[in-house]
Amino acid sequence: MIRTLKYTKPTPTPTVSVHPSWAAAESQDAICLLPGPVAIAPRVTAAFHKPLVYHRSDEFVPLFEGVRAKLSAMVGGVPVGMFIGSGTLANDAVAATLAADPAKDNGLVLVSGEFGERLMKQAHCSGLSPRILSWDWGRAWHLDEVEAAMQRMPAGGWVWGTHHETSTGVLNDLPGLVALARKYGHRVCVDCVSSLATVPLDLTGVYLATGASGKAIGSYAGVAFVFANPADLAHLDTSRIPTYLNVSATVTTVGPRFTAPSPMIHALDVALDVFATAEKSQARFGQIAELGGLVRRRLTAAGFTLLASDDVASPAIVTFAPPDGMASAAFVAMCRDWGYQIAGQSGYLAERRLVQLAVMGHVSRAEIERLLDRLS
Ligand SMILES: *Cc1c(COP(=O)(O)O)cnc(C)c1O
Numbered sequence: 446m447i448r449t450l451k452y453t454k455p456t457p458t459p460t461v462s463v464h465p466s467w468a469a470a471e472s473q474d475a476i477c478l479l480p481g482p483v484a485i486a487p488r489v490t491a492a493f494h495k496p497l498v499y500h501r502s503d504e505f506v507p508l509f510e511g512v513r514a515k516l517s518a519m520v521g522g523v524p525v526g527m528f529i530g531s532g533t534l535a536n537d538a539v540a541a542t543l544a545a546d547p548a549k550d551n552g553l554v555l556v557s558g559e560f561g562e563r564l565m566k567q568a569h570c571s572g573l574s575p576r577i578l579s580w581d582w583g584r585a586w587h588l589d590e591v592e593a594a595m596q597r598m599p600a601g602g603w604v605w606g607t608h609h610e611t612s613t614g615v616l617n618d619l620p621g622l623v624a625l626a627r628k629y630g631h632r633v634c635v636d637c638v639s640s641l642a643t644v645p646l647d648l649t650g651v652y653l654a655t656g657a658s659g660k661a662i663g664s665y666a667g668v669a670f671v672f673a674n675p676a677d678l679a680h681l682d683t684s685r686i687p688t689y690l691n692v693s694a695t696v697t698t699v700g701p702r703f704t705a706p707s708p709m710i711h712a713l714d715v716a717l718d719v720f721a722t723a724e725k726s727q728a729r730f731g732q733i734a735e736l737g738g739l740v741r742r743r744l745t746a747a748g749f750t751l752l753a754s755d756d757v758a759s760p761a762i763v764t765f766a767p768p769d770g771m772a773s774a775a776f777v778a779m780c781r782d783w784g785y786q787i788a789g790q791s792g793y794l795a796e797r798r799l800v801q802l803a804v805m806g807h808v809s810r811a812e813i814e815r816l817l818d819r820l821s
Pocket of ligand 1: 481531532533534610611636639666
């Protein structure tokens with residue numbers, strides 16, 4: 446006799462001690478206000494669970510190319526290469542591209558938080574030794590200082606920084622940087638990993654920009670993006686670039702160059718529906734701005750000290766100090782008890798006694814308000 450087995454999730458009984466893997470699964474029921482991983486919409490989860498597709502198949506290649514087209518359309522039409530990895534991989538690809546440039550020694554890196562510092566380290570690891578401009582945590586790029594530095598560089602150089610500095614919640618002036626670079630004949634490289642899909646982004650004047658699937662796009666982490674025009678890369682000596690990090694080859698190849706897991710691409714494809722038209726994108730950016738504004742207003746009213754001032758604040762992440770000298774870990778644990786996952790455990794936040802609320806994922810106003818009510 447043939448029987449059809451239907452899988453149902455077993456309910457752990459409270460009397461039995463649960464295996465740690467069950468405890469971890471339960472903790473996912475907390476509302477996720479992390480800056481990555483983000484809360485994922487059910488339709489994206491459903492797409493992730495579609496049957497696996499071979500990455501060279503006639504079904505997969507158009508799917509992969511469709512995702513690339515959707516991503517390009519979000520940033521003004523700049524072509525994009527997709528890599529399997531997290532945002533750091535995309536930044537390593539930028540570093541490897543710069544290291545293959547004749548002007549590799551004519552660079553400037555802007556540092557105003559943890560992620561700018563990582564770019565600096567990645568540049569060093571790729572054999573670059575750029576000039577560094579740095580500012581205190583919570584500050585934005587000072588474009589007058591950037592201009593002075595650019596003026597001293599021979600034309601044809603490059604500047605690299607984080608658009609949205611995730612650690613501080615500061616959104617830097619990318620159009621301002623692009624305008625300055627154009628004036629002095631330099632190229633802009635920018636980490637847009639946490640700004641992509643939170644604010645309108647025009648990358649048409651940018652040399653290299655990075656993004657990732659697992660932040661505000663609202664999908665699973667694991668697909669990294671590098672936006673670049675292949676014509677801008679034609680002068681590079683690619684013979685010394687590590688195979689996987691070759692941006693030019695990745696942008697000009699139809700379909701994936703190497704193995705790509707279809708669940709991540711299926712999920713990303715569906716997540717991008719939110720940004721399918723200019724109107725839909727505007728609506729999503731409006732939603733994030735509204736939620737971020739609400740978080741800032743309510744936390745300020747409750748007496749919290751926010752790290753970024755209103756004029757430079759990103760709408761998507763609010764970084765602040767817990768009250769009364771409370772440690773980051775204790776504040777995170779308190780929010781966890783209330784059913785919320787927030788950031789504060791990373792060393793770079795904990796050692797500065799900072800925590801973060803991010804509104805980048807699939808979360809509702811009501812869910813956020815319940816936490817803000819508790820904090821008021
Ligand atoms: C998340 C993030 C990255 C990439 O970090 P991963 O851990 O590799 O995902 C890079 N830059 C910024 C600004 C980020 O927010």
